[in-house]
Amino acid sequence: MWKYETTISWDSGKEGRLHSGGKPEIRVVTPPEFGGPHNQWTPEDLVSGAVSSCVMTSSLFFLEKAGIKPLSYLSNASATMEKTPSGLAFTGITVDVSVAVKTEEEIEKAYSAVRKAKESCPFSKSLTCDVTLKAKVSCPGS
Amino acid sequence: MWKYETTISWDSGKEGRLHSGGKPEIRVVTPPEFGGPHNQWTPEDLVSGAVSSCVMTSSLFFLEKAGIKPLSYLSNASATMEKTPSGLAFTGITVDVSVAVKTEEEIEKAYSAVRKAKESCPFSKSLTCDVTLKAKVSCPGS
Numbered sequence: 001m002w003k004y005e006t007t008i009s010w011d012s013g014k015e016g017r018l019h020s021g022g023k024p025e026i027r028v029v030t031p032p033e034f035g036g037p038h039n040q041w042t043p044e045d046l047v048s049g050a051v052s053s054c055v056m057t058s059s060l061f062f063l064e065k066a067g068i069k070p071l072s073y074l075s076n077a078s079a080t081m082e083k084t085p086s087g088l089a090f091t092g093i094t095v096d097v098s099v100a101v102k103t104e105e106e107i108e109k110a111y112s113a114v115r116k117a118k119e120s121c122p123f124s125k126s127l128t129c130d131v132t133l134k135a136k137v138s139c140p141g142s
Numbered sequence: 143m144w145k146y147e148t149t150i151s152w153d154s155g156k157e158g159r160l161h162s163g164g165k166p167e168i169r170v171v172t173p174p175e176f177g178g179p180h181n182q183w184t185p186e187d188l189v190s191g192a193v194s195s196c197v198m199t200s201s202l203f204f205l206e207k208a209g210i211k212p213l214s215y216l217s218n219a220s221a222t223m224e225k226t227p228s229g230l231a232f233t234g235i236t237v238d239v240s241v242a243v244k245t246e247e248e249i250e251k252a253y254s255a256v257r258k259a260k261e262s263c264p265f266s267k268s269l270t271c272d273v274t275l276k277a278k279v280s281c282p283g284s
């Protein structure tokens with residue numbers, strides 16, 4: 001069992017400061033569409049980023065297990081929030097992963113690693129909405 | 143419908159950089175217990191922080207609606223991840239909120255605002271595990 005602890009202290013207006021041990025502080029605000037300021041992280045952005053980074057760290061684990069050292073890994077994530085009969089809720093998250101590997105032989109193995117990552121990522125399994133993976137693996141010259 | 147978009151690019155080792163528009167970059171790493179470095183945010187920390195900040199921004203909304211300007215708002219959150227029959231998953235998140243208000247008359251209204259916030263927070267509703275709220279509202283001299 002593992003515990004992940006954070007503290008948030010309200011600053012003023014619609015802004016707070018998020019801490020976790022000695023990690024860099026993150027300013028978190030109400031989204032601009034609900035009256036918060038621009039250019040700071042919102043709880044909704046953090047949900048999008050948490051799924052995306054969970055898939056990344058899990059992918060790195062499965063890629064390493066398959067003996068693959070990727071050349072690059074980039075992903076874009078989009079979390080959709082909608083009004084539902086029970087109020088605002090996340091209704092879907094898409095994670096669009098691009099991985100570059102060294103050889104053509106690694107391409108299929110890398111696809112498999114990223115798919116396994118999405119399936120086993122503890123966060124995508126803990127959400128009531130679907131997490132959709134789009135993956136593209138390439139190698140130089142392919 | 144709202145969309146929250148983020149990008150993560152892998153750096154090296156078990157580290158990446160998370161972006162969302164022009165917001166400050168967040169370095170995200172595999173948790174130390176799975177071989178990542180210390181002192182940087184992990185996807186699991188971000189889940190804990192996203193719930194906690196979602197309850198904060200929702201609380202600020204309901205407090206404002208009730209005409210209450212809090213003196214302070216602080217919360218500690220703890221997200222528990224465990225091995226389950228289907229693999230690693232979040233099994234519970236506790237958010238421990240402390241609010242200070244100006245007058246004794248505001249105490250019950252503030253409790254109500256924080257409870258409503260936890261119920262309506264789009265993120266706590268989108269999780270398969272329970273989100274438990276512990277709230278303490280006080281006023282100077284109470």
